[in-house]
Amino acid sequence: MKNEIEARYEKAVEQAREAIEELRLAALAKGYEDAKRDLQAVAPVGKFTPITAQEHRDEIVEMAKRDVAELSTTWRPGCHSLNYGPSAFDPASEKVNFDVNAEKRTVVCYITYHSPFYEKTRTSFRGIAKCALTDCFNVHIGKAIALRRALGLEVPSEYLNAPQPTEVRVGDVVRGKTSLEIAKADRVDGRGWAYGKYETGRSLYAPKEGLDIIDDSRE
Template sequence: MKNVNQTVINKANTVFEKKDDKYFGYKSRFGDIVIGGAYSYRFVVHYAKTNQDVVIIPGDVNTVTTPVCTTLEERLWKPEKTAQARRDEIVEQAKADVEKLSNYGAGVRYETDVFTKATCNVEFVANRDKRTVVALVKGVRTGNVYAKGIAKAAPSDCFNVHIGKAIALRRALGLAVPDEYLNAPQPTEVRVGDVIKYGESGSVATVVSMESDANIPTETYLTTAEAYPNRIINDSREEVGE
């Protein structure tokens, strides 16, 4: 950080700091980047393509208005991640985001009007059948609901309560929702606790073992059929401590 051109950083709209194989949000003038949130190389490339005055640190500081991967060395720097690996990253990012926005359990200072702020708790209501998550910002003293945000998974998307919480809370607080929350890749690996929809009848079951069994749809049953593809519809896995 000592050798970084601070003037360039100050003028930039968005700044990412590269650490090992990840990029961390360092500055966001538009509020669409989570400060301290971890982002993938793929996301940074996309973000730099579609936004102006994006700076990457450490190393040489450059204002990036073209793709980040401009040299052969940069293009070969990091192999492409699988869809499952990217989804896992996004889920972990969403968990950290919710914890931070909730002030690590210490409550939220919500501005009820120009002159007043109320100390609030965040309450989440998840409906797995309707595939929705509602975030309620409620006054600790009054119990009043000062703000509400809703997230709803599209019919073709796999529901994840952690991503839903992050989206709903950001909407309740009037914050921008990162693109990766809204366009997270679908899961491709079955794990214990996943909810699977399978077969012609559209049966639903929770994976309780990774051993193949006629009554338990594990990865063996994720072979895609043209008419009735088997798929994961919920990978929240809260019951197994994730």
């Protein structure tokens, strides 16, 4: 009698395991089909066009602008020391200030506190962003990085690994790949040729292939 009960128990356990495994596989299959259907609804197979490096950079720059606008005007809880995590921020008594040095390729963020009871201002937190010599400087990405560091927040990898620009736009600061002269692009034609004046006074007239974009802040 005992052996019969144990046999029935073991059989029931085995059936339960098989049912659970079948349920798991069915759930995976359903999840895959749902995800595939959702993806096709947004971008049907055969019609998806990947974005270019320039378009990706443009998206990151816009993301940085929104980030700075939101973080510098929104109250957030936190600590009063970066040693204990993200810092508190109150736009009613604290102000975000930026010190931009395009020549040194740095952006420093100062969060200053002004007491409503005393005529005194002090710096609460400070964050800095420095652009590598091999990268194109962008003040908007720099501000987002510096502000997040001042607030003790994580810096998104998109800001730290933004692709380099590939298209010269009006207002970009460029450098000749052979002459190393620096100029600001005042006009760009449909072929990608940039026009302007180098710092030496010589006229800029060159295709994008002959230029390095060193600052695309366009401010």
